Amino acid sequence: MKVLIPLNGSRLFSGKKLRKINRQEASWYQEYNISEDIRIIFLPAKHWGRRGLNDFNKTLWGSFLIIANGMKIFFAGDTAYCEDLFKEIRQLFGDIDICLLPIGAYSPAFLMQREHTNPEEAVQAFSDLGGKLFIPMHYGTYDLSNEPLGEPIVRLRQRAIEKGVENQIKELSVGEKFSECH
Numbered sequence: 193m194k195v196l197i198p199l200n201g202s203r204l205f206s207g208k209k210l211r212k213i214n215r216q217e218a219s220w221y222q223e224y225n226i227s228e229d230i231r232i233i234f235l236p237a238k239h240w241g242r243r244g245l246n247d248f249n250k251t252l253w254g255s256f257l258i259i260a261n262g263m264k265i266f267f268a269g270d271t272a273y274c275e276d277l278f279k280e281i282r283q284l285f286g287d288i289d290i291c292l293l294p295i296g297a298y299s300p301a302f303l304m305q306r307e308h309t310n311p312e313e314a315v316q317a318f319s320d321l322g323g324k325l326f327i328p329m330h331y332g333t334y335d336l337s338n339e340p341l342g343e344p345i346v347r348l349r350q351r352a353i354e355k356g357v358e359n360q361i362k363e364l365s366v367g368e369k370f371s372e373c374h
Contacts, residue, residue: 196224196232198252220254231259235281237271239307257285263372265290266321270330272306273313278320287322290372295348296331299339308337311347315355325372326352326361333366 195215197204202217204210216224218234226232237255258265266281266288282288298310308330309317318326331344345363352358364370 194226196234196256198234198254200252219252229260231257233257233259233285236277237269238274238277239270239272257281257288259285263289265292266323267292268294268309268317270294270307271309273309273317275316275320278317282320282322287324289323290325290327291318291321291323292327292329293317294330295328296339296344297336298344299337304337311344312351314348315351315357318357318360319355324360326357327364327370328361 193213195205195213197215197217199217199219202215205213205215218224220234220236222234224232224234233256235255235257237253239253253269255269255271256267258267264285264287268291271277271294293314294309295311295314297308298304301310311328314328315326328345328348332341335341348361349358352361362370
């Protein structure tokens with residue numbers, strides 16, 4: 193097993209059993225050394241890092257771009273909407289085949305908007321990335337904020353219809369696997 197972690201993430205592996213785990217750190221825009229067939233690039237996200245009470249922003253946070261078999265998959269992780277960021281990713285890497293974007297934990301906006309994307313912003317991020325397929329995530333499982341658990345997907349469907357991308361959304365059930373072949 194090899195763990196791909198952000199810059200300064202190794203400090204989280206200080207326990208006796210965890211020290212033996214093979215891991216690689218990367219900063220934003222750096223590529224992990226995986227293989228010739230798979231590229232994984234660590235990219236920014238608009239959020240913060242914290243794993244304990246006294247370690248605010250001591251570990252970098254981010255998103256991942258996976259390139260394999262001629263396909264580009266963007267995993268946004270936990271992020272707020274940032275037009276410049278998503279457009280820059282597209283400019284650097286071209287249109288993205290599959291975008292895994294968060295749509296939940298956005299309410300109340302005055303508190304959550306700096307770190308989390310709402311459904312309407314996620315559709316805009318999908319457009320900014322030149323996305324072909326949108327898999328929504330980060331909703332409907334844990335009650336992390338004030339919106340009702342079912343609201344994010346309802347708002348996503350509505351915005352997707354308004355923007356004419358409803359056929360590009362692939363909703364997955366909890367635990368469902370997705371396979372796309374070129």
